[in-house]
Amino acid sequence: MNDIAIQTENLGKLYRIGTNLGEVSPRQDYKTLRETISNTVSVPFKRMNSKKHASDPSFKNTKSEDDIIWALKNVTFTVRKGEVVGVIGRNGAGKSTLLKILSRITEPSEGFAEVHGRVGSLLEVGTGFHPELTGRENIYLNGAILGMKRAEIDKKFNEIVAFSEVEKFIDTPVKRYSSGMYLRLAFSVAAHLEPEILVVDEVLAVGDAEFQRKCLGKLSDVAHEGRTVLFVSHNMSAILRLTEETIVLDKGHMVYRAPTPTAVDYYMSSGLAKIGEREWRIDEVPESSKPFLPLVMRLINQQGQVVDTIRSTEPAMVEIEYLLEAPITGLRIGIYLTTARGEYVLASFDTDSSQLFDKYRVRAPGHYHSRCRIPADFLNEGRYILGINASSFRIKRFFQEEQSLAFTVDATDAPGAHWPELRLGPVRPRLEWQIEISDFVSYHLEEQTGFDGDMRI
Amino acid sequence: MTQTSLSEGDHSSQQEDVLSKTRQGLTDELVLHIRPSRGWSAINLKEIYNFRELIFFLIWRDIKVRYKQTALGAAWAIIQPVLTMVVFTIFFGKLAKVPTDGVPYPIFSYTGLLPWGLFVKGLADAGHSLVSHRAMITKIYFPRLVIPFASVLSGIVDFGLAFFVLIGMMIYYNYAPGSTYQIYLTPALMTLPLFIILALITALGVGLWLSALNVIYRDINYIIPFLTQFWLFITPVAYPSSMIPEKWQLIYAINPMTGVVEGFRWALLGSETAPGLMLVVSTTISLVVLISGLFYFRRMERTFADSV
Numbered sequence: 050m051n052d053i054a055i056q057t058e059n060l061g062k063l064y065r066i067g068t069n070l071g072e073v074s075p076r077q078d079y080k081t082l083r084e085t086i087s088n089t090v091s092v093p094f095k096r097m098n099s100k101k102h103a104s105d106p107s108f109k110n111t112k113s114e115d116d117i118i119w120a121l122k123n124v125t126f127t128v129r130k131g132e133v134v135g136v137i138g139r140n141g142a143g144k145s146t147l148l149k150i151l152s153r154i155t156e157p158s159e160g161f162a163e164v165h166g167r168v169g170s171l172l173e174v175g176t177g178f179h180p181e182l183t184g185r186e187n188i189y190l191n192g193a194i195l196g197m198k199r200a201e202i203d204k205k206f207n208e209i210v211a212f213s214e215v216e217k218f219i220d221t222p223v224k225r226y227s228s229g230m231y232l233r234l235a236f237s238v239a240a241h242l243e244p245e246i247l248v249v250d251e252v253l254a255v256g257d258a259e260f261q262r263k264c265l266g267k268l269s270d271v272a273h274e275g276r277t278v279l280f281v282s283h284n285m286s287a288i289l290r291l292t293e294e295t296i297v298l299d300k301g302h303m304v305y306r307a308p309t310p311t312a313v314d315y316y317m318s319s320g321l322a323k324i325g326e327r328e329w330r331i332d333e334v335p336e337s338s339k340p341f342l343p344l345v346m347r348l349i350n351q352q353g354q355v356v357d358t359i360r361s362t363e364p365a366m367v368e369i370e371y372l373l374e375a376p377i378t379g380l381r382i383g384i385y386l387t388t389a390r391g392e393y394v395l396a397s398f399d400t401d402s403s404q405l406f407d408k409y410r411v412r413a414p415g416h417y418h419s420r421c422r423i424p425a426d427f428l429n430e431g432r433y434i435l436g437i438n439a440s441s442f443r444i445k446r447f448f449q450e451e452q453s454l455a456f457t458v459d460a461t462d463a464p465g466a467h468w469p470e471l472r473l474g475p476v477r478p479r480l481e482w483q484i485e486i487s488d489f490v491s492y493h494l495e496e497q498t499g500f501d502g503d504m505r506i
Numbered sequence: 507m508t509q510t511s512l513s514e515g516d517h518s519s520q521q522e523d524v525l526s527k528t529r530q531g532l533t534d535e536l537v538l539h540i541r542p543s544r545g546w547s548a549i550n551l552k553e554i555y556n557f558r559e560l561i562f563f564l565i566w567r568d569i570k571v572r573y574k575q576t577a578l579g580a581a582w583a584i585i586q587p588v589l590t591m592v593v594f595t596i597f598f599g600k601l602a603k604v605p606t607d608g609v610p611y612p613i614f615s616y617t618g619l620l621p622w623g624l625f626v627k628g629l630a631d632a633g634h635s636l637v638s639h640r641a642m643i644t645k646i647y648f649p650r651l652v653i654p655f656a657s658v659l660s661g662i663v664d665f666g667l668a669f670f671v672l673i674g675m676m677i678y679y680n681y682a683p684g685s686t687y688q689i690y691l692t693p694a695l696m697t698l699p700l701f702i703i704l705a706l707i708t709a710l711g712v713g714l715w716l717s718a719l720n721v722i723y724r725d726i727n728y729i730i731p732f733l734t735q736f737w738l739f740i741t742p743v744a745y746p747s748s749m750i751p752e753k754w755q756l757i758y759a760i761n762p763m764t765g766v767v768e769g770f771r772w773a774l775l776g777s778e779t780a781p782g783l784m785l786v787v788s789t790t791i792s793l794v795v796l797i798s799g800l801f802y803f804r805r806m807e808r809t810f811a812d813s814v
Contacts, residue, residue, distance in 0.1 A: 064812065150540060153647040155811040161541035168538065173645045179567055181574045186567075193563040194646055 138298035169244030175235030430460030632713025714799030
């Protein structure tokens, strides 16, 4: 028993959704409409605005099926000391809820968990950072919020500052920091937390590539120090790199647990959207994305069907349907394409061309479809993931989701398909080849006959 | 062994995130049990004590940030009570001629406004505190009580600044406790901190109720300004409680701020009689509000992260 770090049994979390979401906007209509279509998707409501329900902390009375969502149900697992375990699943699968329960932010509705040792939770970096305070002051404040003692912060202060690379600005209010500096400092404080058990949520989904690499490096150091880590991520390459074992959650249930490569394969082939469509429910879209409201992202094949498998040799279309509730200047809607392992293939925006950029300098309110044609003979066979980004360059990122839609590319008739082998790389273009034969013949003839004329075939 | 603590009997017990130290072989280890809780929870003062540094940092942040980017800065802590005092002096002192038992009206009203300001600021800040710290509440675990605690305590600095003005005024008016021409420490003056603490306790008690309710009912945001305005009228800030007829005095003292303000004046200005019975009533009510507030807060605490 001595080596158990986390043990849960039948852990469950019930969320109650009020019928009245308290928002008067076009969203309201969409919520009801979309919900009727897809009422199977279970997503916890982060906020419950219904007073009637929230005033009942035990969540035990009136059980109308529509109002209840099990964000987590019957989750039983054990994590041994020193194990590094990944948790993957779609949005709303219950990953964050699980971490919140284990880090005591919220209580389970049923079941129990036992945690042996001091838990440090990293669900967000920079919690409690105050823009008016300097970097130095925020280190102390944030450290205290994360549960560090003052003496501990004093001791690690120089290390934290060095890791964050903001030495020069340590006495500048963080509101003057660039977002990169801000994140580096925030992560740096969190990274120097030394709990026995570390619970990490998607903190790596922010920042630039270099910062992400640095965070990953730090996390893998932590993992190799023999500490117990529970790591939630959408980034499969990070999961593969950091964890030994992975738990797959789906709709609040633990559906799979296996060594990471197996679990990732399982998740990739079953977990994500199957129908080639990602529909956003009103409650999945954060308030901060307003006035942009994503509705659906679809993958459409040459025949006009919404699909989750396209052929490498045929063109396909990515369609993003969204609402604008107010005009936005410089808005660009884009897609990210990554492989299932998390490597980027491309990023592209709907106003990449200068004509469209000029035409949509200010995008008026309305209901839009942005469509992007993926050419034939472009992607290699395999599994890919589409993400979405809606932003105004250097002004605001309205909405971003790295993993909205997964799809498979089928390589039938693709270049080289007559050899049954796996081609490396994410692209499989029909490149033009020429084969020229001349020198060999002339060389050969020359050699054999001593003929020294110029003979070409 | 660990298994024993997982027995059925333990299951139904109140949750109250039991942090228990379990002996396991040679190592002392923290074991945290997480399970749904029901009913009322105990108030875990030890845990709050363990998070005292966080309380300190939150107060320190509040103070540092409060007057950032204001032209007048910390002067605001003085301007507010002083201007109120001027208005009161004109309308209640000069025009309405409210009796003050021989104390110059500006000093009379200002000594009322000081504890009143401390109370109102603490109450309002604490009432809004949980909602304004929602980012922290939904992302990090810590005893939620530290937030309203810190909000109430951070008002002390403003109070201290405003207090200096009172000393200045007393010198100007040649008014000192117990005498006319010199300032010295009277036994009554020694009780002053008690009344400050009583003001803080009252603010915290009411603030706890309001903050926990505010998580569910944002109506509290609208109630707070109205409540404090209304409360000012039933508190002897602009007028002495001696204006209230004798038979209503004890009912009047149900408002805990009555005892605070009267006691504060008595300690500083040396009014003739100590506010004995009135103070007992006020203190009792104040403690009742605090303790009930603590329990209510603890009961609601478990859903804060879900509903804030």
